[in-house]
Amino acid sequence: MQYISESQKMPFIIRVPVITDAARALAYIRDVCGETEFLNLSPEDIKFSLKEEKEYLEKMTTGSNSMLFIAEIKGEIAGIVSINGVQTIRRRHIGILGLSVKKECWNRGIGTALLEKILGWVKENTLLKKIMLHVHEKNDRAIRLYRKYGFIQEGLLRMDRYTGGEYHNTIVMGLMLD
């Protein structure tokens, strides 16, 4: 499906990735982890091989309670959203949300479109009953976006991450599905 940002007139598409996207997805993850301290991983933590990335994409797009979409601008990955479903029987009704957009593409509605896309997929999924996420306490942009779509704060993990020479808390947010 093609989306066009009104303000920037920059069309982007959102689609399920295929195995041949693995190398670009790996490069994308390395880039975005270096652009923001709001993600859990630093670029040095990205040690997955291309083979592992292919296996990850396969697992995420074929599992019963997991899914991943990419946003693409002119063949380049501009954003990724994922729901990683918990695999244990007692908790497989929970999906963990991950979302990122390349910094040069912020504020064009890509994050919103990706979130809407995955929440639409979630509504059709019969296993998932709850979506959870972890967000850096200073990440106002992301927190505002999640609140807009009904996520509420469920907890606070104190001193959960070390960025910019300081320890920071992590906010745990959840969305219950009808």
Ligand SMILES: CC(C)(COP(=O)(O)OP(=O)(O)OC[C@H]1O[C@@H](n2cnc3c(N)ncnc32)[C@H](O)[C@@H]1OP(=O)(O)O)[C@@H](O)C(=O)NCCC(=O)NCCS
């Ligand atoms: C969070 C993120 C995904 C948002 O992506 P985006 O493509 O810029 O999002 P959008 O353009 O759809 O804008 C989302 C909202 O943020 C708002 N926003 C922009 N700048 C803001 C700021 N400084 N403070 C608060 N809200 C802000 C926008 O106004 C918009 O809300 P609105 O539609 O009500 O106006 C993106 O900033 C990102 O990838 N950040 C780094 C990684 C990250 O933090 N991921 C989330 C981890 S939990």
